[in-house]
Amino acid sequence: MSRRGNLSEFSGLSRRAVLKAAGASAVLATAGLPMRAFAADPLKVAAVYTVPVEQQWVSRIHKAANAAKERGDIEYVYSENTSNNDYERVMREYCEAGHKLILGEVFGVEDAARAVARDYPDVAFLMGSSFKPDDAVSNFSPFDNYIQDASYLSGIIAGAMTKSKNIGMVGGYPIPEVNRLMHAFMAGVKESAPDAKFQVAFIGSWFDPPKAKETAFAQIDGGADLLYAERFGVSDAAKERGVLAVGNVIDTQADYPETVVASALWHFEPTLDKAIADVKGGSFKAEDYGVYSFMKNGGCTLAPLGTFEGKVPADVMAKVTEKEKAIKDGSFTVEIDDSEPKSN
Structure with a gap:
């Protein structure tokens, strides 16, 4: 809509x-x-x-x-x-x-x-x-949280870490601030896994961890081995089922050390x-x-990988570093797409 x-x-x-x-x-x-x-x-x-x-x-x-x-x-x-x-x-x-x-x-x-x-x-x-x-x-x-730059970088990592090439994405509502981050993440995934498929769902709430968890379980049952955790509850589902997750806005790696492989951080x-x-x-x-949320203005970063340091392929991290530099110097711009993302 x-x-x-x-x-x-x-x-x-x-x-x-x-x-x-x-x-x-x-x-x-x-x-x-x-x-x-x-x-x-x-x-x-x-x-x-x-x-x-x-x-x-x-x-x-x-x-x-x-x-x-x-x-x-x-x-x-x-x-x-x-x-x-x-x-x-x-x-x-x-x-x-x-x-x-x-x-x-x-x-x-x-x-x-x-x-x-x-x-x-x-x-x-x-x-x-x-x-x-x-x-x-x-x-x-x-x-608004224009952290599409960091979301894109987290997607590059996610694309390299999924084995099934099937990624679940659970959001609150399909509105611009959510949509643009999902699209940026999906674009990053395609950098590493051009044939990746996405299951996209919205729970109709900003804070309903049980519903987000239930939705994530359904996506795992549908073949997803990595989840985009736009809402609380998704990483819990990933942890319980032994799949990976990518965080959004905050860094939850310490809470899910074997689950959250990367996160896009917003710095207000x-x-x-x-x-x-x-x-x-x-x-x-x-x-x-909103411009102060852009990476070049210090408004977003990719979180430290924590326990996944060294587990992400070196060539992938080299690409992340290269893209981060290009984003900061203005030679590469992550597209801002506010339209509702769809499953494929």
């Missing part, structure tokens, strides 16, 4: 809601936030999460925020497991409490979140969204640190912060 439709079309399947920002406050006429510079004072930051902070995607935001807090750059509070119905209320409460930067993922509450931003022009909003910035809401900047620090500097400098404006 395309993500460009009416809000009602997306309320059930995806976290996306089509944005039609209506009007703008007169105080937002300038490009930057009309706020004072905060200099060396710790910036008051609040985050609103719809899932537990242990969940892969949110955990990376939470980690970066805690790192900034430990440096003394920010004060940090957060709410987790916030329902979409409560999201706007919680955002407003944090604004009223004097927080100057609000973080979160507003994929299911786009319209409401941007309405809050219009009502609080002196507050900066850095929100997970696959929609673009809107100058009419100049204090609202979207980001470049995104958040840029926003903190902009807010403190009074220059925060509506712009796409």
Whole structure:
């Protein structure tokens, strides 16, 4: 399903809601936030999460925020497991409490979140969204985990490690932030195993490990000997059945030392640190912060192989190193494909 439709079309399947920002406050006429510079004072930051902070995607935001807090750059509070119905209320409460930067993922509450931003022009909003910035809401900047570079590299390794050339892939929802990583992974696999086949499934949830595990079992029964673990629960299935897995967003190699052969890591620090500097400098404006997740900007890496160091063929790792260098110097670009991946 395309993500460009009416809000009602997306309320059930995806976290996306089509944005039609209506009007703008007169105080937002300038490009930057009309706020004072905060200099060396710790910036008051609040985050609103719809899932537990242990969940892969949110955990990376939470980690970066805690790192900034430990440096003394920010004060940090957060709410987790916030329902979409409560999201706007919680955002407003944090604004009223004097927080100057609000973080979160507003994929299911786009319209409401941007309405809050219009009502609080002196507050900066850095929100997970696959929609673009809107100058009419100049204090609202979207980001997303564009870690296709690292996903591609993990695919090169996966293609070399599968024996059956049958790979299972379990995702949450077929939305851009998931689709682009799956496509990049599949492209990497094809570098090492051009004849590889993929079983692609989506569980309709961001956090349902039992369902993800059950889906993964079905793919193993269908011949998969390596699984792409976009959701929690997949690596557990791989471990129980003695097949391999490739991780996404976080590094779980230590938890699954005989199972997780590689992982694409998302580093939110470049995104958040840029926003903190902009807010403190009074220059925060509506712009796409997704670019700070690219490998060339330090936003993603391939995790250390851990126990699989030396088990991946040397020529494959040489190709990974070569491609990584090309990605960083701009001579090779991993395609960004937001369309829904299909089994073949």
